[in-house]
Amino acid sequence: MQTHKLLGIAMLAALSATAKPCTVDVYVVSVVSRPVGTLVYSARSQVTAMFREIGINVRMRDGNPQPDAAGPCGAPIVVRIEDSTGYDGPSEALAYAMPYHAGTVIHLFLDRVARKSNQPAFLMALLAHVMAHEIGHVLQQIARHSDEGMMKANWSGKDYQAMERKTLPFTPIDVEFIRDGLAKRFTHVAGE
Ligand SMILES: [Zn+2]
Known part of the structure; x- marks a missing residue:
């Protein structure tokens, strides 16, 4: 535990020395036929606020990105x-992420x-949490969950009740992995 903690501090120190702040662009597109504008827009701004809390700039954009x-x-x-029509994965899954070209x-x-x-109000909070959880996975670039908070694998009834009042937090280790993942993404782009 002690070693892990120290390693974490060393990682953070190394990252803060090299990583420049950048903005993560997230494109939101709805393909459902019913109107979802208000719900989705409110959730989007909550997601931006959730990441701002941990020092990550997320910008929500409309539609699909350019190639x-x-x-x-x-x-x-x-x-x-x-x-979820046609999805044959786990019946309780609220979302999943897939790489594309x-x-x-x-x-x-x-x-x-x-x-x-x-x-x-609850739906908006839940939608925002599901979105932030999945974006968290994409930014961390590794398959992992935390025991508590935003990156927990399965939220309990208590978590669902809590998220309506207050955002479930990213744990310190979640934040480290997100910063680490972002630094890798940044280096990859810069090296191209
Ligand atoms: Zn997950």
Whole structure:
């Protein structure tokens, strides 16, 4: 534990010396036929605020990125708001992320999110958490979860209740992995 902690501090020190701040562009596109504007827009601004809390700049953009849209923070991230029709993965999954030729697409199942509640405030908070969780995975670039908070594998009833009042936090180790992943993305783009 002690070693791990020390390593973390060393990693952070090394990163802060090399990583320049960059803005992560996230393109949001809805392919569901019903109007989702207000819900999605409110969730988007909450996601930006969630990442601002941990010192990461996330800019939400409309539509699909240009084919060569890699910015200073690396390849584009697309959030596709869709329904789960035809998806044959786990029945409880609210979203999943897949690499594509130019970046990563997060598929977010609006029908499954909506089934969790009919309270607009809760739905907005849940949508924002699901979006931020998946963007967290993409930025960390490794398959891992935390025991608590935003990057927990399965949120409990208590977590669902809490997220309506207050954002579930990224743990310090989540933040380290995000910074580490971002530094790699930045170096990759800079080296091209
Ligand atoms: Zn996850």
